[in-house]
Amino acid sequence: MPVSKEVHLVARPDGEPKPEDFAVIETNVDAPGPGQIQVRNDWISVDPYMRGRMNDTKSYVAPFRLGEVMDGGAVGTVVASESPDVPVGASVLHFQGWRQYALMDAARAKVVDTEAAPAQAYLSALGMVGLTAYAGLTAIAELKEGDVVFVSGAAGAVGSLAGQMARQLGASKVIGSAGGPEKKRRLLEEFGFDAAIDYREGDLEGQLAEAAPDGIDVYFDNVGGDHLRAAIQGMRVHGRAALCGAISVYNDTEPAPGPDNLGLLVGKRVKLQGFLVGDHGDLAPEYYERAAGWLAEGKLHSKVTVVDGIDNAVDAFLGMMRGANTGKMLVRLPA
Numbered sequence: 052m053p054v055s056k057e058v059h060l061v062a063r064p065d066g067e068p069k070p071e072d073f074a075v076i077e078t079n080v081d082a083p084g085p086g087q088i089q090v091r092n093d094w095i096s097v098d099p100y101m102r103g104r105m106n107d108t109k110s111y112v113a114p115f116r117l118g119e120v121m122d123g124g125a126v127g128t129v130v131a132s133e134s135p136d137v138p139v140g141a142s143v144l145h146f147q148g149w150r151q152y153a154l155m156d157a158a159r160a161k162v163v164d165t166e167a168a169p170a171q172a173y174l175s176a177l178g179m180v181g182l183t184a185y186a187g188l189t190a191i192a193e194l195k196e197g198d199v200v201f202v203s204g205a206a207g208a209v210g211s212l213a214g215q216m217a218r219q220l221g222a223s224k225v226i227g228s229a230g231g232p233e234k235k236r237r238l239l240e241e242f243g244f245d246a247a248i249d250y251r252e253g254d255l256e257g258q259l260a261e262a263a264p265d266g267i268d269v270y271f272d273n274v275g276g277d278h279l280r281a282a283i284q285g286m287r288v289h290g291r292a293a294l295c296g297a298i299s300v301y302n303d304t305e306p307a308p309g310p311d312n313l314g315l316l317v318g319k320r321v322k323l324q325g326f327l328v329g330d331h332g333d334l335a336p337e338y339y340e341r342a343a344g345w346l347a348e349g350k351l352h353s354k355v356t357v358v359d360g361i362d363n364a365v366d367a368f369l370g371m372m373r374g375a376n377t378g379k380m381l382v383r384l385p386a
C-alpha cells in the first residue's frame with residue numbers, strides 16, 4: 052500500500068494565495084477494487100482556473116473543499132489494476148492531480164500513447180490547453196484568412212499555442228502581449244509572433260496601435276482588464292473577441308470595473324464572447340489531428356516550465372499565477 056503525499060487546501064485565500072493556505076499531507080492509498088486502477092502520477096497540471104475553485108463561490112466548477120485534497124489534470128502510470136481495459140504500465144490522463152498516487156475507477160482514466168507524444172504533451176498541446184486555443188480561435192472568434200490577431204497572456208500555455216495556431220489558420224499578422232523583456236523576446240524568436248508587447252512597460256493601447264496601425268480583427272483574451280480595454284479600442288469593424296480568461300482579476304477581492312469603452316462595440320459591430328473548453332469536445336478529434344500534424348512539421352512549439360516534486364507544487368501554482376512560466380507550467384513527480 053503506497054504512502055502518497057497530497058496537497059490540501061486548508062484556508063480560502065484572501066487575495067493572492069499564500070503558502071499557508073495549503074498543506075502537504077501523507078496518506079495511504081488503498082489497493083484497487085474491481086474495475087479500479089492505482090496510478091502513480093508522473094506529471095500534474097497547475098492552472099489559473101484553480102484559483103477560482105479556492106473561493107467558496109458558485110461557478111461553473113465546484114469549489115475545492117477545505118481540508119481535502121485538491122484535484123486537477125494529471126498524467127500517471129498504472130501501478131496496480133483490477134480492470135481488464137487498463138493494464139499495469141499504461142500511461143493515463145485523469146483528473147486526480149495534486150497527489151503522488153491516485154485510486155480511481157478505470158473508466159475515469161484515458162489511456163494515452165506516450166510513443167506518439169511525451170506524457171506531458173497530454174497536459175498541454177495535446178490536451179485541454181491546446182483545444183482551448185483552437186476552440187477560441189475557430190468556433191468563437193471565427194478566425195478568417197488575413198485577420199490581424201492579438202493574443203494576451205501570449206507567453207503562457209494557452210496564449211503561446213493560440214498565437215502559433217492563429218498563424219496556421221491564416222492570420223496575416225499575430226501580435227502577442229506578455230510581461231517583461233525576456234518573454235517579449237521569446238514571443239518573437241520562439242513562438243513566431245510578428246510583434247510583441249511588454250505590458251509592464253505601460254501604454255498598452257499605444258503599443259497595440261503601434262503594432263497594428265490599421266487595427267485588429269480578432270482578440271484572444273486571457274487577461275481581461277486593461278488588455279480587454281486596449282483590444283476594444285484597437286478593434287476594426289466586425290472584430291471578434293474570444294474571452295478565454297481574465298487572469299488579471301482572479302485575485303481581486305472586489306469586483307473589478309469593466310472596460311469603460313464598451314460603447315465602441317456598437318459602432319464597430321464587435322462581438323465579445325466568453326467560452327469554456329468543456330463545451331467544445333466536438334472539436335477535439337479535428338483539433339488533435341491538426342495539432343499532431345503541426346507538431347510533427349515543427350509548426351507548433353509546445354513549451355513547458357517544469358517544477359520538480361509534490362512539495363513544490365504549491366510554489367509552481369503561485370509562480371504560474373505571477374508569470375514564472377513560459378508555456379505550460381507543470382509539476383514533475385519522480386518515479
Ligand SMILES: NC(=O)c1ccc[n+]([C@@H]2O[C@H](COP(=O)([O-])OP(=O)(O)OC[C@H]3O[C@@H](n4cnc5c(N)ncnc54)[C@H](OP(=O)(O)O)[C@@H]3O)[C@@H](O)[C@H]2O)c1
Pocket residue numbers: 098099100179180183204205206207208209210228229230231234250273274294295296297298299300326327328329371372373374375376377378379380
Ligand atoms: N475558457 C476556458 O475554457 C479556459 C481553459 C484554459 C485556460 N483558460 C484561461 O486562459 C488563461 C491562460 O491560462 P493558462 O493555463 O494558459 O495560463 P498561463 O498563461 O500559462 O499562466 C498564467 C499567465 O498569466 C499571466 N498573468 C498573471 N497576472 C497577469 C496580469 N495581471 N496581467 C497580465 N498577465 C498576467 C502571467 O504571464 P506574464 O508573465 O505574461 O504576466 C502567467 O504566466 C487564463 O485566464 C485561464 O483562466 C480558460
